[in-house]
Amino acid sequence: MIVKLANVRLAFPALFEAQTVNGEGDPRFSAVFLIPKDSPLLKTLAEAVREVATAKWDEKAADAVKKMSALDKICLRDGDNKAEYDGFEGMHYLSASNKARPLVVDADKTPLVQADGRPYAGCYVNASVELWAQDNNYGKRINAQLRGIQFVRHGDAFGGGGGRAASEDEFDDISAGAEATADLW
Secondary structure: OEEEEEEEEEEEEEEEEEEEEOOEEEEEEEEEEEEEOOOHHHHHHHHHHHHHHHHHHHHHHHHHHHHHHHOOOEOEEEHHHHOOOOOOOOEEEEEEEEOOOOEEEOOOOOEOOHHHOOOOOOOEEEEEEEEEEEEEOOEEEEEEEEEEEEEEEOOOOHHHOOOOOOOHHHOOOOOOOOOOOOOOO
């Protein structure tokens, strides 16, 4: 089931180069989306989880969701359990990944590349994810596949990096005729 996440905060983006988690498994493109606990989006996501579970496990869906939640096997989780990370406290978060590179576009829908410097951890994005139920030799889970991200607006960068580039206003004019021996910081 495809769900659109509107105006959510981005964390741990791996959007332009696939990465492994702790050096294990196949490299994947991934992102985490922070959602306020009072957001109506949480109700939409909870309904999507129930629908996906019901499609997979029919009358056993409610019990399966309860067990998966207790084992942290659902892509939608409580951010208070990861409060050591910037921005997670007081939020819920959804983790999504994909072996294929997701679509990454700017607010005007033009494609973005890594050199553009956005999206970055801490900015706000719209995202398209597809929830799906897993039931195989790796266990039962409700996962989210990352389909695409649209940069919405700047936010305070997480982890002190990855934010916006400097502007010309941050520098003094030291060209010929200007004070060429400007004090060093």
